Every structure is written in C-alpha cells, then in structure tokens.
Amino acid sequence: MNTSRGHIASRKALLAFGMTHHSIARAVARGELLRLRRGWYATPLTSPSAMRAVTVGGVTTSLSATELLGLWTPPDSALHVAVPSNASRLRAAAPYPRRPRSTPQSTPRSTPQSTPRSTSRSTPQSRSRSTALTASTSHSDTGAESRGESAPTPLCLHWRNHRSSPRDGVASVIDALIDAVQCQPEEYSVVVIDSALNKGLVTLRQLEAAFERLPRRYTRALGRADGRSQSGTETLVRLRLRALGIRVSLQVRVSGVGYVDLIVGDRFVLECDSRRFHTGHERYHGDRLRDRELIRLGYLPMRLTYEMIMFDWPETLETILSRVRRREHLWPRRSKTGKTAARRTKTRDEDGSS
Secondary structure (H helix, E strand, O other): OOOOOOOEEEHHHHHHHOOOHHHHHHHHHHOOOEEEEOOEEEOOOOOHHHHHHHHHOOEEOHHHHHHHOOOOOOOOOOEEEEEOOOOOOOOOOOOOOOOOOOOOOOOOOOOOOOOOOOOOOEEHHHOEEEEEEOOOOOOOOOOOOOOOOOOOOOEEEEEEOOOOOOOOOEOOHHHHHHHHHHHOOHHHHHHHHHHHHHOOOOOHHHHHHHHOOOOHHHHHHHHHOOOOOOOHHHHHHHHHHHOOOOOEEEEEEEOOOEEEEEEEOOOEEEEEOOOOOOOOHHHHHHHHHHHHHHHHOOOEEEEEOHHHHHOOHHHHHHHHHHHHHOOOOOOOOOOHHHHHHHHHEEOOOOOOOO
C-alpha cells in the first residue's frame, strides 16, 4: 500500500494487494493502518491533509495538493478539498483520523501580502465552485478545545467533477491547478503554474487544453507563466515589477558568474531566496563570491529574503524603485566597464519598458 503520493488505499485495493479482511482489522488494531472512512485506510505517516480530505469524501486540491505534489507553494491557512459536484452530504465529523496527540500542527509566522479571491461564486463554465468553511461551523471536532488540542484547519471545498481518484488523497497536477486559479490571487496561480512547468509535471499545451472551458479571468495566469522561473519568490518579484512597467530579464547568464534570477534594466541583479530558512555556510559563502564577481563586472546585486518578498514587500519594492528612479539599473552611457559587462551578459528574456 505504498503509493507514490501518500499512503492511502481502499479496502478493495488492500485485498487485491494480498491482505485479508482479518489482516486489515489486525493492522487497524495495532495502529499500522488508520481507518479514514468506510472502505478507506492510510498508514500513520500519511500527510494529515490528504487523510482529512479523504475522510471528508474528496481529495486535496489547489494549494494543499500542489504542496504535496512538490511544487513551490505560497503559504495558505486553509485545507482545500475537491468533492464531487453531486455530493449531497459530506462525511467526517472529526477533522482527522485518530493519531497520537503529539503530532504538531504548523502555522505560518504571519499572513503573506496577498489575499485569496472570494470562493463563494459559482462558475458554470468550469463546473466548479469553491466554498470556504471555517472549522467552527463545518466538520470540526467540537471537543478539540476542551481537550486542549489545536483547532482544525479551515476547509475550502471545491465542488467539481474532478478526474482524480482518492487512492492517494491528492488531485492530479492539472486538477489542482484548475482549482488553484479559481480560488487564489492571480499571482499565486502563476506561481504554482510556473513551478509545475519548471518541474516538467505538465506542459503549457496541456494546461491550455484543460483551461479552455474556464472563464477568461481564470486563464490570464497562463499568459503570464514562465517555466524557467526557479522559485515562487522569483515569480512574484518578476510579476510585481513587470506590472509596474519595469523591464525585468529572467534567468540571465553572466559570464564568470552563471545564471542569476532576475536583472532589472541592464545591471540591477535580484537574487531571490526560495525558502524561509536559507542557511548553510557553503551556500552563504558561495553567494557572496557571486556577489563579489558581479560587482567587479559593474552589476548591482541585491539579495531578497523570503520574508522580504512574502511579508515585507512594500518596503522591499521601495528600495528597488529608489535605484530605478536614480537610473542606477542602467549602464552608464560612457562607461567602458559597463559596455564590457554588457557584452558578457546573455539574456534569455526581456520584458517591460523601464
């Protein structure tokens, strides 16, 4: 019962695997299997979000699924679950199957500076609609607080005829992205699409075919996607600066340095940390060597931490714009050093005007 994504299987699959009704019951009694709902089981190491989705009667989707699929995923406080559009009632009174109480529940440090779209409107064209349900009003363990347990994660339900089987509790990449574009801000949609393209899990042509029945407002993200982006933070900075009409080049190769994340104008290099915790002496030292070489060539490197992009963007943007206003992002017209460095730069992409 070791699936590629999670460890969830139906009773039918377990029987086909060689187990018997008796051995399944023994495994549950010993804690080797957890009974999610009638006919569905999971191993104790399975992702709690995938288990809860199957317990409810669906599969994880949107940002909950993209994270489990290994995509760069923005922080999100809800558990997104896709349930059949003809589901008359949802299962699961408890938010999770029985597990050891010591299992920690992680939460983001603070709210990122991008808020999800309202998910209450129905879109007939997509045969999908999302409904946000707070833990206090739907499918929550009402005794959790009295037992000293943390409150369950709020559910965001996506009512749609998804193609994914709940065998692993996770929607397919395409289904997860379809749901993401309908409940997330457009820039977050581009982030997960970029990540899926970059990892080769889907092609742009496949997404175009899958999205063709969605309203245009949901398909705009495809036109802004670029699979060369190496991280979601890089995607966010690119989108935000281009929205202001600033020329930004993506994944530029600088001779003697290698590829840099972004170049604003001609020489203002932005390197974006992809994770909140970006440590390690070797990596730190290597980054500073790259900065030193960039400065020697006449570039202006600036490193943006995860927090600067996700939680402190207004101040970060103002710092970037201050250099753009002073035109420091452009090569000096009469600078021989600038001309030499410019010839050494091979850009893959340019867009914008500043």
